Amino acid sequence: MRKECDFSKGKRGAVVASPGKTRITIMLDDDVIEHFREKAEAQGSGYQTMINSALRVAMAEATGESFDDRPITVGVLRDVLREELNPPRTKRSSTNPSPKRTAPGKPSSAA
Numbered sequence: 001m002r003k004e005c006d007f008s009k010g011k012r013g014a015v016v017a018s019p020g021k022t023r024i025t026i027m028l029d030d031d032v033i034e035h036f037r038e039k040a041e042a043q044g045s046g047y048q049t050m051i052n053s054a055l056r057v058a059m060a061e062a063t064g065e066s067f068d069d070r071p072i073t074v075g076v077l078r079d080v081l082r083e084e085l086n087p088p089r090t091k092r093s094s095t096n097p098s099p100k101r102t103a104p105g106k107p108s109s110a111a
Contacts (some may be wrong), residue, residue, distance in 0.1 A: 044074050
């Protein structure tokens with residue numbers, strides 16, 4: 001190591017602690033981990049986040065609470081933004097209806 005690097009006062013562990021989270025070691029079956037890794041990769045999120053969400057759902061069900069904590073993925077975020085930024089279109093007023101289009105050669109039906 002370089003002489004100008006002094007790590008005598010350094011601390012081990014995460015540089016920034018995550019508030020509300022605790023690092024633990026847990027033994028899970030290989031197929032459980034593989035399931036969550038595949039699911040997380042397909043949705044574009046982390047498998048540990050998905051395991052945490054599954055545990056939260058189980059915890060809410062055990063206490064009788066409702067729980068909707070879907071992980072925020074790129075797809076979910078896009079859907080939410082589209083809903084918020086593009087309000088539903090209003091129907092045209094009956095005083096100025098748009099002309100009906102028909103296929104060439106077919107007469108328009110009178111209603």
